Amino acid sequence: MLDANLKTQLKAYLEKVTQPFEIVASLDDSDKSRELSALLHDIVGLTDKISLREDGNDARKPSFSLNRPGADIGLRFAGIPMGHEFTSLVLALLQVGGHPSKLAAEVIEQVKGIQGRFEFETYFSLSCQNCPDVVQALNLMAVLNPNIRHVAIDGALFQDEVERRQIMSVPSIYLNGEVFGQGRMGVEEILAKIDTGAAARDAEKMSGKDAFDVLVVGGGPAGASAAIYAARKGIRTGVAAERFGGQVLDTMAIENFISVQETEGPKLARALEEHVRQYEVDIMNLQRASALIPAKHAGELHEVTFESGASLKAKTVILATGARWREMGVPGEKEYKAKGVCFCPHCDGPLFKGKRVAVIGGGNSGVEAAIDLAGIVAHVTLLEFDSKLRADAVLQRKLFSLPNVEVISSAQTTEVKGDGQKVTGLVYKDRNSEALKTVELEGIFVQIGLLPNSEWLKGTLELTPRGEIIVDARGETSLPGVFAAGDVTTVPYKQIVIAVGEGAKASLSAFDHLIRSSAPA
Template sequence: MVTRLLDHNLTAQLKPLMPRITHEIELVMSLDDRDASANLEQLLIDIAALSSKINVRRDDDAHTRRPSFSIHRLDTDISVSFAGIPMGHEFSSLVLALLQVGGNPVKEDAALIDQVANLDGDYEFTTYMSLSCQNCPTVVQALNTMAVINPRIKHTAVEGSLFGDEVAQRNVLAVPTIYLNGELFGQGRTTIEDFVRKLDADSAGREAAELNQRAPYEVLVVGQGPAGAAAAIYLARKGIHTGLVGERFGGQVLDTMAIENFISVPYTEGPKYAAALEAHVGNYEIDVIKSQVATELIPATEPGGLHTVRFGDDAALRAHEVIIATGAHWRLMGVPGEQEYRNKGVTFCPHCDGPLFKGKDIAVIGGGNSGIEAAIDLAGLASHVTVLEFMPQCLADEVLMDKLNSMPNVDVITNAQTTEVLGDGEQVTGISYRDRASSETGQLALSGVFVQIGLVPNTDWLAGTLELSPRKEIVTDRRGLTAVEGIYAAGDCSTEPYKQIVVAQGSGAIAALSAWEHLIRQQTVLAS
């Protein structure tokens, strides 16, 4: 039975975009006898019906995987391919590919577009993704965009659930997983800037030289999550020359699925919220610098002097004031085998990687809200889920525990200290743990371990420069000021209590206003 995937709501979203397709494009599909092929065929027919510029053609020999399709600009070498049906989080990737292959201009920095266009070589990328992964579209869209800019770059996005044998053969245990010319290239969220940096050996040097040549900012905000974005916007609205630099726009929120406590927005999702943050920042004259990880802070040596933030060994930015909003990252267990089997069964995102463990036995480490929510979601996919909680009882909300306890394929072990992740050299095979009450030890045979034990501030690069709390948070006063004049901190990396999006935004705004007031006072003193 054919399922019509392009329903009324999706059609209403897609139809107004069709006039942006200015070149003739062809959707070439390769099908088999699975229901997924029939559904894909109907989807492509329905899409083509929305524009006279789109034609659909079936050629079962055009792709090695079935069902698959490619979007091809006629009379050119420009094309991108999907193996599977790009719905769920990947529907936006499908829409963007249609528009870009159809001639809608690529919305990237001109210098970055030139870098991609000038990449010398033939690159055949394959990305394994799942439709429930919120990070996968970043990779899929980045590579599709690069393929449109440079036809010597080819990309196929493979929906893992439809090609289980291939996923198993390549031992893909985390998404997104990226192959280049048949060899493993990388895993996890990757931007166009990241790809260019890896493919072009000279790009890092050019980036460093460009950063070093930038004039000093009045305020430099380090970190592009909710706190950093809020700080930059508040500063720009005051007319302050502001730079906003970070590793990935959105920060930790990109790894969040449902957001239901952001006041005035009853429901949104992390990637959607991050995109809204970036769009809002784009309304102001803010220098946004992506894919840069701060490695050192050098405070000014005299009042009114310039602070320096270094990125790697060669690049640096300078500013009169610095706001640090670098957020946090997943807390690790710190046991043998954890790093060795990361992305080989040890993972952190149940939404991204859960489908890869369908029908398998897995464990969730952590009995707080995030751990219990993960266990509930995974119980619908896995054969069996074991929750291991370090404390004598789980700390999750009662409503979550009631839901968990109603599930027949979930066990909870409390007072459990994980001591080792076990594996066969290729992937996870189990874990060892110790009962903290009796000191007895035990083992569980597992295929996957989902770690959900909280977050750690991204502040290691500041040790010895700024005062840090026992939890590695940057110590600030109620205005966001650190012990160093002109240096502020905001959000999850600071001692601001309650690690929530709305709190982080308020923290960023406070730090920005404090920095602005300090600048005004300094200018008044200098003028007098």
């Protein structure tokens, strides 16, 4: 099952296991069960700390649990955790085997203190780059607290459950049989939902912090770069982010970040956060900004308030809140989001195997999505508003070579159709004839660009009609002492490498502002 190179790497990791435990597999006579059995035998053959039993009686087959003598751990994988989930498997083996987590000590204590009964189920796909964060978070929580149980389920392998529960987006998380959430979540986000007093406690703690020299709002590439450059100057630096990593977390392949030949978004996001944590930076996660209250006079402090109720003050502020996927804004889109309307073809594509889908958008993202989906689904209809596709020529050549793809140009999507539970089709207007036409399908993947996350700043500083923060060559905004960087600004070409540079520039400009504003007359 595992090649020699992977076995060598895994063997080195398993040397960190300090407490013996057993894997209990529930199998049948299917090919997938035999595949899982081979994987588990490979694992136990690499260490004497792990044993294997194949007499499990779980209803989901193939599946397996990780059990440590003397500990009540509710952790199970239903399926074969390869692809993006292989890392989740390795971490689960280490953590059940006694290897400590890198999670902050106060968060670990918060997890251990949770009371009640929490039966979590997470549906994932092996090609989903967002799913491992959820699986790994809930697995760790299950290891730390016997009140928390978790089973990670491969949606492509257990299609009957996916159909019964009308799951059309991964990760999809259920708690005690009810929908708990969809999309990427970490331990802190899950805790915020099940530990209802946590948000208020965190807000009170944040509001009591001393003023920062530089407060960075946003934790994407621009925000991370700004924080590092500020911290290296030895000044008091804070980062408040809705989710550290930002839009990078939703990016699959990255091949144009200079000096890194190839990586994936979540991997790069983790590297960014780890780099920031090498410095004395106060990172405040899960904080969505709600208002900027600028200083009225020179020498006064700026204030940023957050939806949690917290507020922070700083001498200078760097706005790096990034951008998000643009929505179509048509009837039915919101009602059927995650019920057939999707934004991540890599994550959700496997759930539409053998079905008909549409891709909205003819730029590089849209054409790449259509190409990827064509290898999974029965048929792809790509709709482009313009009279021709805007994607690179090499991508268009590949697209038009695929037999199960239809391209419709001059098409304006006007409505998403559904039966109350899931998407059944879409309506578009032929912009040449003005005729309305219907396409019957089960999934719609929207790929029409980005919107800046700047609504909370309207009326406070100068924005373009599109909502981008207007900045000069130094990253300065219309407010003294307030700077901005990355995709939320007017800087052209929304690229990771550009955002990193702009974050550094804004940080250096903020430091220069601090020096000049504190210098004696």
